Amino acid sequence: MTDEELHGHLIGRQGSRRELNTPVLIVDLGALTRNIDVMAGFIAKHDVKLRPHAKTHKSPEIARRQIAAGAIGACCAKLGEAEVLAAGGITGLLITSPVVSPPAIERLAALNARTVDLSCVVDNPVNVAALGRVCDVATPLRVLIDIDPGMKRTGVASPEAAVALLAAIRAQPSLVYAGVQFYCGSIQPIADFRERAAAMEERADYLRTVIAALTEAGGAPGIVTGGGTGTHQIDPGLGVFTELQAGSYVFMDSQYLACELTGDDAGSPLETSLMIDARVISANVPGIVTIDAGIKAFATDAASPIVLSGAPAGSTYTFMGDEHGAVSWEGGRTPVLGEIVTLGTPHCDPTVNLYDTYHVVAGDTLRALWPVAARGRSR
Incomplete structure (x- = not known):
């Protein structure tokens, strides 16, 4: 059965969150809205834009809500994600990974013809030539030079390579050079604020050398995009970025909650809005219960999920296989079969990709079902 068939009749019913089939992906609407508003307020105070x-x-x-709060569009990791968001009416899309295969380039050109303000990144002259052959001069595709910040994942590896790529782009009438991308993903989860700020400042110094080389070649970038949730408090002060790509701020998974985001003792201005509700399905072993959420319910590339509620204070979660997890249960009340245990997501992006639907709640009441429309669109 679909989530709509299982749960559609529960929308608006008081206390209906307790009636959901588990495990289930939950979004707290109030917390989500506050996170969007907090980031919008921060961006409004600085000379940068937000393309989350x-x-x-x-x-x-969710993209519509971000844009309504002032975002200028959205970033997409893959072409498939961009196709889904464009079909949902979202414009101002930037594809942040190179699009290189012949069938994908054909799709990219078609998408560019039917949406507004689409951009993609490039890091290789061969890819630039391929894009130039397929894209239409009547609707030229905007491209940004992807700069490797030291991760050795994608991006040009030197100022000289950036300048050479600029020349390759300019040789293609169907492409328009729009700027550069510089995303320091490995810096985002550094827990200590000062250490994270120092790392970003060092990388920004390198970015300045690339921008200087491009400017000397007549290619001063109109857009310098990058940054993220972990560095959003740092990035505007560097004086190089024109827009930030922060995304996880809407949910605040365990990785980012462990980060000192602001550099003071005020605590995070952002809060957990994404969680998994699971149920106790066995309680035969003293000090432990089994719940119906295992490896298939969470991303496993980070620390184990955090127990948010529904179990004694200090309870911890351990993976127990594909379908099951164990929650420590020391002291307090006796566990009851079927009761809800709520857990935080250890890494939100791949956890979301495991589910078809957001179950949007206000308190204990289901308010809406939102499709995870771009789930699995990794090509």
């Missing part, structure tokens, strides 16, 4: 990364939520509905 939709690889986090994969949802046109």
Whole structure:
């Protein structure tokens, strides 16, 4: 059965969150809205724009809420995500990974013809030539030079390579050079604020050398996009970025909650809005219960999920296989079969990709079902 068939009749019913089939992906609407508003307020105080990364939520509905709060569009990790968001009416899309295969380039050109303000990144002259052959001069494709910040994942590896790529782009009438991308993904989860700020400042110094080389070649970038949730408090002060790509701020998974985001003792201005509700299905072993959420319910590339509620204070979660997890249960009340245990997501992006639907709640009441529309659109 679909989530709509299982749960559609529960929308608006008081206390209906307790009636959901588990495990289930939950979004707290109030917390989500506050996070969107907090980031919008921060951006409004600085000379940057926000193009949030939709690889986090994969949802046109959430993207619309971000744009209504002032975002200029959305970033997409893959072409498939961009196709879904464009079909949902989202414009101002930036594809942040190179699009290189012949069938994907054909799709990219078609998408560029039917949406507004689409951009993609490039890091290789061969890819630039391929894009130039397929794209239409009547609707030229905007491209940004992807600069490797030291991750050795994608991006040109030197100022000289950036300048050479600029020349390759300018040789293609169907392409328009729009700027550069510089995303320091490995810096985002550094827990200590000062260490994270120092790392970004060092990388920004390198970025300045690339921008200087491009400017000397007549290619001063109109857009310098990058940054993220972990560095959003740092990036505007560097004086190089024109827009930020922060995405996880809408949900605040365990990785980012462990980061000192602001550099003071005020605590995070952002809060957990994404969680998994599971149920106790066995309680035969003293000090432990089994719940119906295992490896298939969470991303496993980070620390284990955190127990948010429904179990004694200090309870911890351990994976127990594909379908099951164990929650420590020391002291307090006796566990009851079927009761809800709520857990935080250890890494929101791949966890979201495991589910078809957001179950949007206000308190204990289901308010809406939002499709994870770009789930699995990794090509």
